[in-house]
Amino acid sequence: MRPAGAPSPAVERAAAAEVNGRRVNEAIERGARGTGTAIFVCECGNLGCNETVEMAISEYEAVRSGFERFLIVPGHEIGKIEDVVEQHDSYLVVAKRDDEAVKMAYATDERDDG
Numbered sequence: 001m002r003p004a005g006a007p008s009p010a011v012e013r014a015a016a017a018e019v020n021g022r023r024v025n026e027a028i029e030r031g032a033r034g035t036g037t038a039i040f041v042c043e044c045g046n047l048g049c050n051e052t053v054e055m056a057i058s059e060y061e062a063v064r065s066g067f068e069r070f071l072i073v074p075g076h077e078i079g080k081i082e083d084v085v086e087q088h089d090s091y092l093v094v095a096k097r098d099d100e101a102v103k104m105a106y107a108t109d110e111r112d113d114g
């Protein structure tokens, strides 16, 4: 059964870049609150990417401990604009070096519980 509030794949493809993946994942995180684990989407920003990662809510919270940090599946990192800061079995955490991406992430982070 599709979780309530999950975006359609078409919506995911239509929107651009990592910030969209982050918004999708924030919605997933909210919807999954208290259930332990959830399926998150790769935040690599590749429009053709529809990879997902199953992880604990607490693990995703750890990824989101910094505005510049993004969740991606292994192999989707882009060395020119980001550094891999954490390596896990099923996912990586990257930190953006690009100032615009960081600014955009700040501007769109509307969470008030962090």
Ligand SMILES: [Zn+2]
Pocket: 042, 043, 044, 045, 046, 049, 050, 051, 072, 073, 076
């Ligand atoms: Zn990806």
